Amino acid sequence: MSVDEAVRGLWRALSSRDWDGVKTFLSTDCIYVDMPVGPTLAARGPDDIVKRLKVGLEPLAGYENHDGVLVSNGADAMYEHSETWRWASGETAVLQFVSVHRVDDDGKVSLWKDYWDMGGMTAQAPPTWLEDLAAADTSWIFDATGLI
Known part of the structure; x- marks a missing residue:
């Protein structure tokens, strides 16, 4: 699988909230960092990365990734895209993202870093959003200092 196919496939699976599908695109030691x-x-690792993703995305009434520009240079790719988050309480947030991925020779993502505007998200999210995140499962936490 090419770098472009791996990155776009990962994001298609995530947009569908196909958690098992997301895992198929991640290496066993993949690191994910917001x-x-x-x-x-x-x-770190497909199971914990999916736990982490579920913290933010599973409670949503709607979630969609909007495809964008993908630029790759060998194993590294930068993906400019956006996401729409919809809460059951009626709020909607549109977030602009740049995601940086490294894809190994076997077509698996081994590094995933998301860059986005926390202040913009907080301004659009329900007032309880940060409290809800603080109360979520944190068994997935991995300190990647010095590894990314």
């Missing part, structure tokens, strides 16, 4: 919160709150 860069606004930093490497001390990373996740």
